[in-house]
Amino acid sequence: HSKCRFLSRECVDNSHECIYKIAGFCSEIFSRSIAHIHKKPEPEKNISRLMPHLQKWDIIIQKSPGRLTDKFIPGHFGHAAIYRGDSIFIEGIQKGVIASNPMHFAEGGSFLIIRLKNISEEKEKRIRQLLTGQIGKKYDFNFNVGSPDRLVCTELIYLVFEDFDWQTKKQAGVFTLSPDGIIRTAIASEQFYFPLYFNEKQLIENPDPEFLKSLLLIK
Secondary structure, eight states: OHHHHHHHHHHHHHHHHHHHHHHHHHHHHHHHHHTTOBOOOOTHHHHHHHGGGOOTTOEEEEEOTTBGGGGGSSSSOOEEEEEEETTEEEEEETTEEEEEOHHHHOOOSEEEEEEESOOOHHHHHHHHHHHHHHTTOEEOTTOOTTOTTEEOHHHHHHHHSTTSOOOOEEETTEEEOOHHHHHHHHHHOTTEEEEEEEOSSOEEESOOHHHHHHHTTOO
């Protein structure tokens, strides 16, 4: 009986792992096939509006309506990154976790800055250590926050800002974190605030959480 139960569990585990790998492979093929379908980006118009408001360790949430990939991400926003300072953004894209310059990063149509209040020297050291440790990791086409060896953009936030109970959601058997989930967590926490939101038509400093809820369709 013991041997049968062991073999049964091993078969189930192997089948789950096989399904997980197949799902990741299919997701990768699909994502890569549509990644280059987008309108010509115009980052120049965003850089002058975004950069003066940024501080080191800011979380930047982005929506890129001109990219087809953005339409397959659940929620309003589609991407997240961390500002390391010195005009360097750390983001998880299909190439992996990389350091990007403003011309590469600021291709979206809407941007929201999320800032952690009162970062101590000890906390800043920890953030820097965790962020540096993620650079170079491969992209996670399973979108699984429980797989720290591979990262999607939001997993970067999940791992670097480790003290928060980020609002994850179980989908296809794994826990994922959407850009909207990051915003929801920040709205619910007294440790974050929002210095700036802007899109093509408006720029709002210190946007009210109720306004952000309206973007996310939170009642």
